[in-house]
Amino acid sequence: MIFIPCDSTLVNEQGIFILKYTDKDYGMGYLSVADNKQLFLVLGGESVKLKGKSFAIAESIKIIEGYENQVFEQYATEHPLREQALSAWGYLVLARKRQFLRYSRPEKQSCTLVHS
Numbered sequence: 001m002i003f004i005p006c007d008s009t010l011v012n013e014q015g016i017f018i019l020k021y022t023d024k025d026y027g028m029g030y031l032s033v034a035d036n037k038q039l040f041l042v043l044g045g046e047s048v049k050l051k052g053k054s055f056a057i058a059e060s061i062k063i064i065e066g067y068e069n070q071v072f073e074q075y076a077t078e079h080p081l082r083e084q085a086l087s088a089w090g091y092l093v094l095a096r097k098r099q100f101l102r103y104s105r106p107e108k109q110s111c112t113l114v115h116s
Helices: 067-102
Strands: 027-032 038-043 049-051 062-065
Touching: 038 067, 062 067
Parallel strands: none
Antiparallel strands: 027 038, 049 062
């Protein structure tokens, strides 16, 4: 990953800050928040508005404006759940497969019927 700093700023008393980036700074960017956590953002030319309790509580930060970033935030939030569901599904399929292998059909046996 190539890191190219776009801008830096400080937050004012009201918790407001502005970061600027140019048209050549497109793609993905991130804000460094407390404890070296990062808030990833789509740099696609739209304005983005964030709301949260504190940068110290990175999980409290939500994107309230900026469609691409809202969609990305939703994807990033839901992706671990999708991965977990796929993993569980794979486990169930494998467990079912093992069950079928364990109870396989018995081999054919020959028998003779005697009529009396």
